[in-house]
Amino acid sequence: MEKGADNYRKVLELLKSSKPRHKNPDILEEKIMESIRMSKAGTAVSQSFTGFLFGWTRIVWIRRALSATAVLLILFLAFQQSVIIKQINTLNQRLVPGNLGNASYGNAGRIELLLYRLSASGNQYVSSDITGEKIDQLIESFEQMNSKYRELLKLIDEDPELKRLIEQKLDARKEKELPEKIKL
Amino acid sequence: MLGNFENLRVLVRKTSEAIYPVVFRMTGSEGRAEDIVQETMITVWQKIGKLKAPGAYKAWVFRIAVNKCYDYLRSRKNTPETMAGEDAWELLSARLRDDSASELENSEIASIVGALAETLSPKQKAIFVLSDIENMTPDEIAGITGFGKASIKANLHFARRNVAGKLQKYL
Numbered sequence: 001m002e003k004g005a006d007n008y009r010k011v012l013e014l015l016k017s018s019k020p021r022h023k024n025p026d027i028l029e030e031k032i033m034e035s036i037r038m039s040k041a042g043t044a045v046s047q048s049f050t051g052f053l054f055g056w057t058r059i060v061w062i063r064r065a066l067s068a069t070a071v072l073l074i075l076f077l078a079f080q081q082s083v084i085i086k087q088i089n090t091l092n093q094r095l096v097p098g099n100l101g102n103a104s105y106g107n108a109g110r111i112e113l114l115l116y117r118l119s120a121s122g123n124q125y126v127s128s129d130i131t132g133e134k135i136d137q138l139i140e141s142f143e144q145m146n147s148k149y150r151e152l153l154k155l156i157d158e159d160p161e162l163k164r165l166i167e168q169k170l171d172a173r174k175e176k177e178l179p180e181k182i183k184l
Numbered sequence: 185m186l187g188n189f190e191n192l193r194v195l196v197r198k199t200s201e202a203i204y205p206v207v208f209r210m211t212g213s214e215g216r217a218e219d220i221v222q223e224t225m226i227t228v229w230q231k232i233g234k235l236k237a238p239g240a241y242k243a244w245v246f247r248i249a250v251n252k253c254y255d256y257l258r259s260r261k262n263t264p265e266t267m268a269g270e271d272a273w274e275l276l277s278a279r280l281r282d283d284s285a286s287e288l289e290n291s292e293i294a295s296i297v298g299a300l301a302e303t304l305s306p307k308q309k310a311i312f313v314l315s316d317i318e319n320m321t322p323d324e325i326a327g328i329t330g331f332g333k334a335s336i337k338a339n340l341h342f343a344r345r346n347v348a349g350k351l352q353k354y355l
Contacts, residue, residue: 004352008344010280011351015296015317018288020208020217025201028218032196032225039226 196225202242203249209313210253212294220256224249247328250310254329257306272299273354280355300347311336312343 022028056062156163200221207224208217227248235244272295279288288296297317301309310329314320315336320328322336331339 004348007280007351007355008348011276011296011300012316014279014288015209015293016319018293020205020290020293022200022204022218022221023214023290025197028200028204028221029193029197031218032200032222033193035222035226036192036196036229039230043230 192229199228199245200225203245206246206313206318207249207253208290209293209297209317210250210310211256212298214290214294216256220249220252223252243324243327250314250328251330254306254310257309272296277355300350301343302350304343304346305339307331308339308343308346311339312347315340316344 057066156166203224204217204221207220208214211217211220224245228245235241275292276296276299279292297313301312304312311325311331314325314328315322322333322340325331325336326333329336
C-alpha cells in the first residue's frame with residue numbers, strides 16, 4: 001500500500017517537474033497574431049457594414065423621435081381598436097331590423113336569414129334548441145301559406161264581383177275602426 | 185495603433201506560454217493544444233473589453249482555455265487514447281527507476297497522462313490534471329470550471345483511486 005502511495009507521489013512529481021513546451025513558440029505567436037488580425041479585419045468589415053445600415057439609430061434625437069412616434073402609434077391603434085369594436089357592437093344591434101325586408105331573398109331565404117340574424121345578434125327570443133328540422137317545418141308551412149295567399153289573390157282578381165264585395169267589406173271595416181281611433 | 189499591437193504581441197506570448205502546458209496535459213496532443221491556445225487567444229482578444237478587473241485576467245484566461253479543453257475531451261469521450269498502453273507503462277516504469285531526473289518529452293507526458301487517465305471521464309481527467317498536476321486548489325478549480333466544490337472533491341477522490349489502482353497494477 002505504501003509502495004503504491006510512493007509510486008503515485010513519484011509519478012506526480014515527475015509530471016509536475018516536466019513542463020510541456022511548444023517546439024516553436026515564435027511560430028505559435030505568429031499564428032495567433034495572424035488569426036487575431038484576420039478576426040479583427042472581419043469584425044471591422046462587419047462593423048462598418050452594420051454602422052452604414054443602422055448607424056443613424058445611435059443619433060440621440062432620432063432615437064427620441066422614434067420612441068415618441070412609436071408611443072403615439074400604439075395609442076392611436078388602441079383608440080382605433082376601441083372605436084371599431086364599438087361600431088361593430090352598434091351594427092350588430094341594428095342588423096336584424098335593418099335588412100329584413102330585402103326583396104332579393106326568397107321567402108324561405110328570408111326566414112333563414114331572419115333566424116340566422118336573430119341568433120347572431122344574441123336575441124333573447126331565439127331559443128337555442130331550435131333544430132334544423134323545426135326550421136324546415138317552419139319554412140314549409142310558410143311557403144304553403146304563401147301559395148294559398150297567392151291563390152286567393154288570383155281568385156279575387158278573376159272574379160270582379162267578389163273583389164267588389166271584399167273591397168266594400170274592407171271599407172266598411174275601416175269606417176268602423178276610424179271613429180274608435182278618433183275617440184282614443 | 186502599432187504600439188497597441190506590439191503590446192498585444194507581448195500579451196499573446198506570455199499568455200500562450202502560461203496556458204500551453206495546462207492545455208497540453210489535458211488534451212495530450214500538440215496539434216490540438218496549439219489549436220486550443222490559438223482559439224483561446226482569439227476569444228481573449230474579442231472579449232477582453234468585458235474583463236472588469238485586470239487582476240482577474242489570469243483566472244479568466246485559464247477559464248476560457250480549460251473550458252475549451254473540457255469541451256474537446258467531451259467531444260472525443262468514446263475515442264481511445266492513442267498513446268496509452270503497454271509502452272506508456274514501460275516508459276513510466278523506466279523513468280521511475282532512473283534517478284537522473286531529466287524532464288519528460290512532450291510525447292512522453294502525453295503518453296503517461298493518457299495512460300493514467302485512460303478510464304477517467306472528461307470531468308475526472310480535467311479535475312485530476314488541474315488539481316494533482318497543476319497544483320490548483322478546489323476553489324481555483326471551481327472558479328475556472330464552474331463545477332461545485334463537492335463535485336470536484338468527489339471526482340478527484342474517484343480519479344486518484346483509479347490512478348493509484350492502475351499504478352499498483354502496472355508498476
